[in-house]
Amino acid sequence: VLGRTPDPAMLEELEAALLTADLGVRVVDRLMTHVREHARGADAANSEALQNVLSRTLYDVLAPVQGASLEQLIEKGPKPFVVLMVGVNGVGKTTTIAKIAQRLVQGGRRPLLVAGDTFRAAAIDQLQVWADRVGVDVIRHRHGADPAAVAFDGIVAAKARAADVVLIDTAGRLHTKSNLMEELRKILRVIGQALPGAPHEILLVLDATVGQNALAQARQFKEVVGVTGLVLTKLDGTARGGIVVAIADELKLPVRLIGVGEAVEDLQDFNQEAFIAALFGQPAARS
Amino acid sequence: MLDALSDKFEKILKKLRGQGVLTEHNIGEALKEVRLALLEADVNFKIVKDFIERVRVKAVGQEVLQSLTPGHQVVKVVWDELCDMMGREKAGLALHSQPPTVVMMVGLQGAGKTTTCGKLGRLFKGQGKRVLLVAADPRRPAAGDQLSSLGRDLGIDVHRVDNAQATQADVVRICQAGVERGREQGFDLVVLDTGGRLHIDDALMGELVAVKTAVAPHEVLLVADAMTGQDAVTMATQFDQKVGLTGVILTKVEGDARGGAVLSIRAVTGKPIKFLGVGEKLDALEVFHPDRMASRILGM
Ligand SMILES: Nc1nc2c(ncn2[C@@H]2O[C@H](COP(=O)(O)OP(=O)(O)OP(=O)(O)O)[C@@H](O)[C@H]2O)c(=O)[nH]1
Ligand SMILES: Nc1nc2c(ncn2[C@@H]2O[C@H](COP(=O)(O)OP(=O)(O)OP(=O)(O)O)[C@@H](O)[C@H]2O)c(=O)[nH]1
Ligand SMILES: [K+]
Ligand SMILES: [Mg+2]
Ligand SMILES: [Mg+2]
Numbered sequence: 001v002l003g004r005t006p007d008p009a010m011l012e013e014l015e016a017a018l019l020t021a022d023l024g025v026r027v028v029d030r031l032m033t034h035v036r037e038h039a040r041g042a043d044a045a046n047s048e049a050l051q052n053v054l055s056r057t058l059y060d061v062l063a064p065v066q067g068a069s070l071e072q073l074i075e076k077g078p079k080p081f082v083v084l085m086v087g088v089n090g091v092g093k094t095t096t097i098a099k100i101a102q103r104l105v106q107g108g109r110r111p112l113l114v115a116g117d118t119f120r121a122a123a124i125d126q127l128q129v130w131a132d133r134v135g136v137d138v139i140r141h142r143h144g145a146d147p148a149a150v151a152f153d154g155i156v157a158a159k160a161r162a163a164d165v166v167l168i169d170t171a172g173r174l175h176t177k178s179n180l181m182e183e184l185r186k187i188l189r190v191i192g193q194a195l196p197g198a199p200h201e202i203l204l205v206l207d208a209t210v211g212q213n214a215l216a217q218a219r220q221f222k223e224v225v226g227v228t229g230l231v232l233t234k235l236d237g238t239a240r241g242g243i244v245v246a247i248a249d250e251l252k253l254p255v256r257l258i259g260v261g262e263a264v265e266d267l268q269d270f271n272q273e274a275f276i277a278a279l280f281g282q283p284a285a286r287s
Numbered sequence: 288m289l290d291a292l293s294d295k296f297e298k299i300l301k302k303l304r305g306q307g308v309l310t311e312h313n314i315g316e317a318l319k320e321v322r323l324a325l326l327e328a329d330v331n332f333k334i335v336k337d338f339i340e341r342v343r344v345k346a347v348g349q350e351v352l353q354s355l356t357p358g359h360q361v362v363k364v365v366w367d368e369l370c371d372m373m374g375r376e377k378a379g380l381a382l383h384s385q386p387p388t389v390v391m392m393v394g395l396q397g398a399g400k401t402t403t404c405g406k407l408g409r410l411f412k413g414q415g416k417r418v419l420l421v422a423a424d425p426r427r428p429a430a431g432d433q434l435s436s437l438g439r440d441l442g443i444d445v446h447r448v449d450n451a452q453a454t455q456a457d458v459v460r461i462c463q464a465g466v467e468r469g470r471e472q473g474f475d476l477v478v479l480d481t482g483g484r485l486h487i488d489d490a491l492m493g494e495l496v497a498v499k500t501a502v503a504p505h506e507v508l509l510v511a512d513a514m515t516g517q518d519a520v521t522m523a524t525q526f527d528q529k530v531g532l533t534g535v536i537l538t539k540v541e542g543d544a545r546g547g548a549v550l551s552i553r554a555v556t557g558k559p560i561k562f563l564g565v566g567e568k569l570d571a572l573e574v575f576h577p578d579r580m581a582s583r584i585l586g587m
Binding site: 016019020021022024025026088089090091092119120121122123125126128129130133143172174175176207209210211212213214216234236237238239240243262 | 322323326327328329332333395396397398399401405426427428429430432433434435436437440485486487512514515516517518521522539541542543544545547548567
């Protein structure tokens with residue numbers, strides 16, 4: 001069987017799995033070329049072996065995505081540790097803040113939330129409801145107020161109250177809107193004025209349901225605000241979030257957390273192996 | 288955009304000008320480019336495969352005309368096929384002669400349902416119609432407040448039950464009461480803002496079915512994000528099969544997503560695309576134009 005090439009039907013099946021998972025046609029073509037080159041001999045006749053070749057390659061590509069967990073960063077970081085959440089509309093920023101807060105509270109920490117989305121209808125109320133449920137405070141201004149000013153007050157309050165983590169919500173914005181991206185830059189500047197060195201972590205929230213556009217989002221948010229980590233939400237659905245592979249490949253950003261539901265406990269650390277398994281259709285782990 | 292595509296094909300096909308017919312062989316490269324464009328636009332890969340097959344069958348054997356360049360000729364076949372797939376029926380929403388027209392919004396979490404309720408409300412209010420928005424999402428924190436706030440800004444009535452009291456069990460009752468109020472108080476349009484849910488969540492999908500059975504809406508509109516990837520097919524199929532859709536509204540279209548998901552959704556549901564959401568503000572609603580969307584999806 002030496003020199004045997006893989007069965008086209010088996011290759012097609014693997015290719016279909018990867019495309020369905022939103023890895024994107026360019027990444028998939030590259031991966032499939034790799035498999036064709038590396039799966040020879042006995043491996044070529046066995047679809048499980050082919051998948052293993054692919055999984056190993058994906059593992060390498062995803063290496064930079066498996067970084068320190070948020071808790072580890074907070075552990076090592078200064079106090080208060082300031083986290084800024086950014087992302088396009090409706091991806092799960094506000095909900096993820098609630099989930100993180102819950103985890104921190106359970107870990108014995110004192111997070112403070114900052115209602116930096118002063119634009120969307122009832123965004124402040126939404127954060128407040130979550131905060132009440134989790135049992136943490138929110139620094140809020142009025143609807144329509146300057147988000148940078150809220151962020152500033154949030155950090156001042158955190159210092160005064162000895163909160164150890166500040167979680168700052170921001171309004172959803174498309175990465176293509178330069179005025180809104182500029183607004184984020186201003187928020188960033190003001191945070192740095194309130195506390196030199198802050199924010200210590202800038203999390204870009206990506207929705208697993210989103211396809212190829214997520215790469216453009218990651219590029220632009222990284223360029224404008226210097227994103228330091230990703231959160232991949234809505235992995236409890238049937239979307240696999242495979243675009244993260246292309247993002248890892250190009251931007252080397254770690255995925256800090258994944259969202260697997262709407263409830264406050266539906267937050268997990270990113271796990272490379274589980275993620276890769278899910279790309280091939282094995283159901284994602286639920287908490 | 289279409290010109291860019293034609294130019295690209297022109298380079299690939301320029302040898303063909305005025306000689307012979309389009310063959311499997313000589314249009315292969317061009318079709319590869321089309322495949323790439325569609326996949327990068329997030330059109331579902333199975334739909335892309337079928338699409339390329341149909342284009343191939345239509346193009347192969349066509350004589351290369353003197354009047355058209357071969358590149359244009361392939362683009363025309365691709366283009367016509369895309370527009371056919373996207374649907375040529377009239378978009379928008381027609382109110383029924385017997386008021387109120389009842390519209391139910393459904394979709395995944397964060398797609399833009401609540402905001403789009405506000406946009407529809409604004410559109411019809413502007414046409415002199417009386418609109419009632421119904422807050423039927425007791426699950427998402429402050430979803431009712433969000434709708435109320437939009438209603439307040441627009442001067443449109445919002446039917447809601449006190450936040451603290453409403454539970455999931457009340458959703459059907461809330462919708463029934465909203466539609467009843469719409470009828471009694473002479474509203475022209477009643478829009479039900481249901482909560483976001485996953486298409487695989489049987490309990491929550493069952494709730495939509497129960498609402499639909501109880502109030503018999505004229506329209507069940509799937510609100511879907513223009514950035515949606517390959518999952519659009521599964522999502523739309525399941526919403527259509529489980530609840531039954533009458534149309535689709537695509538949101539967040541003003542960004543740079545190529546929006547191929549719309550082709551997938553259209554292909555698997557066969558339901559018309561009624562509107563496009565093109566911004567966060569409440570006036571950012573447009574009627575769907577298949578030809579513009581085709582250019583966007585192909586944009587190279
Ligand atoms: N299924 C599922 N839904 C989620 C997840 N995370 C958030 N959601 C839901 O997604 C919707 C949007 O979440 P938000 O937290 O409001 O998103 P956001 O990014 O703050 O939205 P904007 O502030 O409007 O840009 C809500 O219905 C959430 O319940 C998740 O991991 N899985
Ligand atoms: N850029 C842009 N944002 C939009 C558009 N439509 C809605 N949004 C935003 O998308 C986010 C989610 O919108 P919602 O209306 O809350 O979505 P939803 O489907 O009701 O969300 P759930 O009720 O949580 O399922 C908000 O930030 C909206 O402002 C649009 O056309 N363009
Ligand atoms: K995806
Ligand atoms: Mg938010
Ligand atoms: Mg809503």
